[in-house]
Amino acid sequence: MKTYKVMxxxxxxxxxxAGGSLEELFAVALEGMAVLIKESDEGVAPDNIITEKVEIESADQTALLIDFLSTxxxxxxxxxAVFRHIMFEKLNETNCIAEVRGYPADGFDDDIKAVxxxxxxxxxxxSGNFSTMIVFDI
Amino acid sequence: MSAVKHRDIPLNKISDWQWEIPISYRKDMRVPARIYASEKMLESIFRDRSLQQLVNVTTLPGILKAALLMPDAHEGYGFPIGGVAATEHPDGLISPGGIGYDINCGVRLLTSQTTIDEVKPYMEKLAQKVFENVPSGVGKAGHHRLSINELDEVLQHGVKWAVQEGLATEQDRQHIESGGCLHEADPRSVSRHAKERGKDQLGTMGAGNHFVEIDRIDEIYDKDIAAQLGLYINQTVFLIHTGSRGLGHQVATDALREMMTAMPKYGVKLPDRELAGVPFSSREGQEYFQGMCAAANFAWTNRQLITHQLRQAWQSVMGNGNGTLEVLYDVAHNIAKIEDYEINGKMTKVIVHRKGATRAFPAGHPDISELFQKTGQPVLIPGSMGTASYVLVGAEGAMKETFGSSCHGAGRSMSRTKARKEMQGDVLLRELSEQGVLVQTKAVRTLTEEAPYAYKDVHSVVDVVHNAGIAIKIARLRPVAVVKG
Incomplete structure (x- = not known):
């Protein structure tokens, strides 16, 4: 079920x-945004992993997803750097505590101004699946 | 009066260039919505949700007269692109969605005293040097890396900081909207994240629709005003289109998040999350405005440093015998400002939101530099690669009808995805080259996203504002070399 599509x-x-759970939805949204930022791994330094902790509280699960991607x-x-992977410590409708992992990149493909x-x-x-549209300001 | 209808939205024809959605269309409308477009241009506006978004803008608390849409309109976030709205000062709403994520995205025109024929033998070398001197693309640092304290000076003082640093002249400053500095700026209202994003980005172009272009003037519409502005046929000029980079994007993102949380406290309910706003006089409203002004100062300084880098490129390639590049004007097209207008016979202070719209003050307006008192403020309308750009001046109609505002560009008409499917980047490069337009870019693969066919007809857009008496056509520019991120 974990999927994304550019419209x-x-x-x-x-x-x-779309994802089979809220965790999957966040993970696939992160993956989709990472591909928009840098489609190929060319210029990526895979030996130099960067990890960052994110802690977000929002009004509802939609705002939480957008605020997470903005962060x-x-x-x-x-x-x-391009962050493609996520490890959750806590995720519910209004709170997300997680670690994101990524690699430094020599330039990005698209200038995403904002989520x-x-x-x-x-x-x-x-069926228990989660989905949403996300529009990125380029 | 004739009328057209789009889905269930009625549009009453006011003139050949103006249409109105009456206040009776939706219960929550506080004022009517007015659209500047020819009947033919309405077709492209109907293709997306620009009109629905414009109707949403009419619901803003404190909105005055009408929500306005310029002919280069397309769907945006909260406000449509090309949207203008004024709310009552000091308690009307301020909405970051009415300004946009790229605060003070804008355009600057530099003039040379050299004809295009004199520059042509050096054009390839000049374009290459411009490409080297002006960092472009995403995630690329500029030549000026500032400490947070230095950055705070930029945010506070804008182009005045560049004058102190020897990167601008006082004369440059006189040729910039608001002198390149909004005095309400407060660096304390800009987050650490925003400063971290901006501290190495001064003097950088970015990507997307941002560019530096070398143009020739190929048509003069008003000889007297063109002469007063120092514009002439075949003159070589430069256009810069960029904004406040990541710093401004972060200021907008931070504010939107805070306002969504604060809105219930002020009893503000709006039909779209991206319209989120609070009373201008509230703590959150003031903090956003101070941060937005600081980001605007950053953007003007960014275009100033690019100017400095272009002057270096010009001198390096053209030598000392061809003068320098002078700033004709610099306009913001994503901004909010406090201005005065006559409404119902009374001078009223308002908060004007311009989202993809350019200030267009006429001759004699007290807020424009003495240099433009007789001509009116230059209004710079960039087109797309391979078409044309325009220099206009503000006219009285703008003060009467549009809160001193005009259009800001050609306006997109095709999605990036579709534009990329239409043609390969290298084919577009070749076609532009055959038309005499040299393109310097590292992003050949995504170049077609900004192809001329992805935009509306800039000539028709400009004709609407000219015929409506909002701004008057002075000169047309044709691109000769385009440098893109």
């Missing part, structure tokens, strides 16, 4: 993400 958008990038985007710019709340709405369907 058309007039000016920016719209990403549809990781900030870390990417600060560290000039927006536009169209974001995390839905938990009858």
């Amino acid at each position: 058309p958008h007039t000016a920016d990038v719209r990403l549809w993400v 990781v985007l900030t870390l990417s710019h600060q560290n000039k 927006t709340y536009h169209e974001a709405n995390v839905v938990n369907d009858k």
